Amino acid sequence: MTRKEQYAQLIPQIVGLIKGETNLVGILANVSAALHEAFPERFFWTGFYLHEEGKTLSLGPFQGSVACYSIPFGKGVCGKAWEQGRTLIVPDVEEFPGHIACSSLSRSEIVVPMYDSSHTFCGVLDIDSIRLDDFNDDDKDGLERVIALLMEETSNLFQQK
Ligand code: SME
Numbered sequence: 001m002t003r004k005e006q007y008a009q010l011i012p013q014i015v016g017l018i019k020g021e022t023n024l025v026g027i028l029a030n031v032s033a034a035l036h037e038a039f040p041e042r043f044f045w046t047g048f049y050l051h052e053e054g055k056t057l058s059l060g061p062f063q064g065s066v067a068c069y070s071i072p073f074g075k076g077v078c079g080k081a082w083e084q085g086r087t088l089i090v091p092d093v094e095e096f097p098g099h100i101a102c103s104s105l106s107r108s109e110i111v112v113p114m115y116d117s118s119h120t121f122c123g124v125l126d127i128d129s130i131r132l133d134d135f136n137d138d139d140k141d142g143l144e145r146v147i148a149l150l151m152e153e154t155s156n157l158f159q160q161k
Contacts, residue, residue, distance in 0.1 A: 007142025010038050014146055024157040029061035031150055035127070035143075036063035042129045044105055048114075049078050050123035057082065057123060064128070067102040076100035078124050081111035085121075087140050091133040103128070110135040112147050116155040 001009075017030045028048050036046035047062020055073035074083045075098055081088040090096045090109045099109075106128040114122045125147055129135065151158075 003136070003138040003142065006038060007138065007145065010034065010142070011145060011149065014149060018150060018153045022157060024154060024161065025061055027150070027154060027157075031146070032061050032063050035125075035146065042131055042134055043127055044130050045103065045126070045128040048123055048125055051082075051121050060123060065103050065105075068100060071100060077109050077111050078126050081113050081124055082121060085113060087112045087144060089135045089140060091135070093128075105130050107132045108134045110139055110143065112140075112143050114147050114151055116151060116158050118155075118159075120159075122151070122158045 014031060014034055017034060018027055021027050032047045036043050043064075045062065045064030045067065047064065047067070048060035049057035049071055050060040052058040057071040057078055059067055059069045071078045073079050077088055077090050077093070077096060077099060080098070088111050090099070093099045093101070093106055093109055096109075108129045108131060110127050112125040114124060116122050125143060127135075127143070
Protein backbone atom coordinates (compact mmCIF):
# COMPACT_ATOMS: atom_id res chain seq x y z
CA MET A 1 0.00 0.00 0.00
CA THR A 2 1.24 3.50 -0.77
CA ARG A 3 1.33 6.18 1.92
CA LYS A 4 -1.52 7.98 0.15
CA GLU A 5 -3.61 4.81 0.38
CA GLN A 6 -2.66 4.31 4.02
CA TYR A 7 -3.87 7.82 4.89
CA ALA A 8 -7.03 7.34 2.80
CA GLN A 9 -7.77 4.24 4.87
CA LEU A 10 -7.10 6.07 8.13
CA ILE A 11 -9.56 8.91 7.50
CA PRO A 12 -12.81 6.93 8.01
CA GLN A 13 -11.28 5.20 11.04
CA ILE A 14 -10.49 8.56 12.60
CA VAL A 15 -13.96 9.94 11.78
CA GLY A 16 -15.40 6.92 13.60
CA LEU A 17 -13.20 7.60 16.63
CA ILE A 18 -14.22 11.26 16.91
CA LYS A 19 -17.91 11.42 15.90
CA GLY A 20 -20.22 12.14 18.79
CA GLU A 21 -17.48 12.07 21.43
CA THR A 22 -17.09 14.93 23.90
CA ASN A 23 -14.03 13.77 25.84
CA LEU A 24 -11.27 15.89 24.31
CA VAL A 25 -8.35 14.18 26.06
CA GLY A 26 -9.77 10.78 25.07
CA ILE A 27 -10.21 11.85 21.45
CA LEU A 28 -6.65 13.17 21.22
CA ALA A 29 -5.32 10.00 22.86
CA ASN A 30 -7.19 7.79 20.39
CA VAL A 31 -6.16 9.85 17.36
CA SER A 32 -2.50 9.65 18.42
CA ALA A 33 -2.89 5.87 18.91
CA ALA A 34 -4.56 5.38 15.51
CA LEU A 35 -1.81 7.35 13.74
CA HIS A 36 0.96 5.62 15.68
CA GLU A 37 -0.42 2.15 14.95
CA ALA A 38 -0.86 2.94 11.25
CA PHE A 39 2.89 3.39 10.75
CA PRO A 40 4.59 1.23 13.43
CA GLU A 41 7.78 0.77 11.43
CA ARG A 42 8.31 4.52 11.09
CA PHE A 43 6.69 6.50 13.91
CA PHE A 44 8.19 6.19 17.38
CA TRP A 45 6.59 9.27 18.93
CA THR A 46 3.14 10.51 17.89
CA GLY A 47 1.26 13.06 19.93
CA PHE A 48 0.00 16.50 20.76
CA TYR A 49 1.37 19.61 22.42
CA LEU A 50 -1.48 21.90 23.44
CA HIS A 51 -1.62 25.66 23.80
CA GLU A 52 -2.50 26.28 27.41
CA GLU A 53 -1.74 29.71 28.88
CA GLY A 54 0.52 32.41 27.47
CA LYS A 55 3.17 31.58 24.93
CA THR A 56 3.80 27.95 25.78
CA LEU A 57 2.91 24.52 24.48
CA SER A 58 2.14 21.85 27.04
CA LEU A 59 2.53 18.08 26.62
CA GLY A 60 -0.78 16.44 25.65
CA PRO A 61 -1.89 12.88 24.83
CA PHE A 62 0.74 10.87 22.96
CA GLN A 63 2.09 7.42 22.09
CA GLY A 64 5.77 6.70 22.55
CA SER A 65 8.48 7.40 25.07
CA VAL A 66 8.58 10.13 27.74
CA ALA A 67 8.77 13.69 26.45
CA CYS A 68 9.40 17.22 27.67
CA TYR A 69 6.46 18.99 29.34
CA SER A 70 6.60 22.42 27.79
CA ILE A 71 7.89 24.15 24.68
CA PRO A 72 8.01 27.96 24.38
CA PHE A 73 6.77 29.89 21.32
CA GLY A 74 9.45 29.87 18.59
CA LYS A 75 11.49 27.09 20.25
CA GLY A 76 12.12 23.63 18.83
CA VAL A 77 10.31 22.33 15.78
CA CYS A 78 6.94 22.60 17.58
CA GLY A 79 7.42 26.22 18.65
CA LYS A 80 8.69 27.14 15.18
CA ALA A 81 5.65 25.56 13.46
CA TRP A 82 3.47 27.65 15.81
CA GLU A 83 5.50 30.81 15.08
CA GLN A 84 5.39 30.25 11.32
CA GLY A 85 1.78 29.02 11.27
CA ARG A 86 2.50 26.15 8.91
CA THR A 87 3.46 22.49 8.78
CA LEU A 88 7.19 21.94 9.20
CA ILE A 89 9.05 18.90 7.90
CA VAL A 90 12.54 18.41 9.33
CA PRO A 91 14.44 15.77 7.30
CA ASP A 92 17.35 15.63 9.78
CA VAL A 93 16.68 16.81 13.33
CA GLU A 94 20.41 17.22 13.99
CA GLU A 95 20.52 19.89 11.30
CA PHE A 96 17.60 21.88 12.75
CA PRO A 97 18.83 24.77 14.91
CA GLY A 98 17.14 24.65 18.33
CA HIS A 99 15.64 21.18 17.88
CA ILE A 100 14.48 19.87 21.26
CA ALA A 101 15.68 16.28 21.57
CA CYS A 102 13.44 14.07 23.69
CA SER A 103 15.07 10.88 22.42
CA SER A 104 18.23 10.14 20.47
CA LEU A 105 16.12 7.75 18.37
CA SER A 106 14.40 10.66 16.63
CA ARG A 107 15.94 11.28 13.21
CA SER A 108 13.27 13.25 11.36
CA GLU A 109 10.10 15.04 12.37
CA ILE A 110 6.86 16.62 11.14
CA VAL A 111 4.78 19.16 13.06
CA VAL A 112 1.27 20.27 12.01
CA PRO A 113 -0.26 23.32 13.74
CA MET A 114 -3.93 23.17 14.80
CA TYR A 115 -6.50 25.98 14.70
CA ASP A 116 -10.13 26.05 15.83
CA SER A 117 -13.07 27.34 13.77
CA SER A 118 -12.25 30.94 14.84
CA HIS A 119 -8.66 30.49 13.63
CA THR A 120 -7.36 30.48 17.20
CA PHE A 121 -4.21 28.42 17.67
CA CYS A 122 -4.88 25.26 19.76
CA GLY A 123 -1.62 23.29 19.62
CA VAL A 124 0.34 21.00 17.33
CA LEU A 125 0.49 17.40 16.18
CA ASP A 126 4.11 16.25 16.43
CA ILE A 127 5.44 13.02 14.90
CA ASP A 128 9.00 11.73 15.16
CA SER A 129 10.42 9.00 12.95
CA ILE A 130 13.35 6.70 13.60
CA ARG A 131 14.26 7.12 9.92
CA LEU A 132 16.20 9.96 8.41
CA ASP A 133 14.29 12.08 5.86
CA ASP A 134 11.12 10.07 6.42
CA PHE A 135 8.35 12.64 5.81
CA ASN A 136 7.16 13.72 2.38
CA ASP A 137 4.22 15.62 0.89
CA ASP A 138 1.95 12.56 1.18
CA ASP A 139 2.50 12.64 4.95
CA LYS A 140 1.94 16.40 5.02
CA ASP A 141 -1.32 16.14 3.02
CA GLY A 142 -2.55 13.10 4.96
CA LEU A 143 -1.77 14.53 8.39
CA GLU A 144 -3.17 17.97 7.52
CA ARG A 145 -6.41 16.22 6.49
CA VAL A 146 -6.50 14.34 9.78
CA ILE A 147 -5.98 17.59 11.70
CA ALA A 148 -8.61 19.47 9.63
CA LEU A 149 -11.09 16.71 10.42
CA LEU A 150 -10.14 16.65 14.09
CA MET A 151 -10.53 20.42 14.41
CA GLU A 152 -13.90 20.41 12.58
CA GLU A 153 -15.23 17.99 15.17
CA THR A 154 -13.52 19.36 18.30
CA SER A 155 -13.34 23.16 17.90
CA ASN A 156 -16.15 23.59 20.43
CA LEU A 157 -14.39 21.27 22.90
CA PHE A 158 -11.16 23.26 22.60
CA GLN A 159 -13.12 26.50 23.09
CA GLN A 160 -14.73 25.15 26.29
CA LYS A 161 -11.40 24.00 27.72
N1 SME B 1 11.40 17.57 18.95
C1 SME B 1 10.35 18.46 19.39
C2 SME B 1 10.09 18.30 20.87
C3 SME B 1 9.07 17.30 21.21
S1 SME B 1 9.54 15.71 21.02
O1 SME B 1 9.96 15.43 19.66
C4 SME B 1 8.38 14.64 21.49
C5 SME B 1 10.73 19.89 19.04
O2 SME B 1 11.88 20.18 18.67
O3 SME B 1 9.86 20.76 19.15
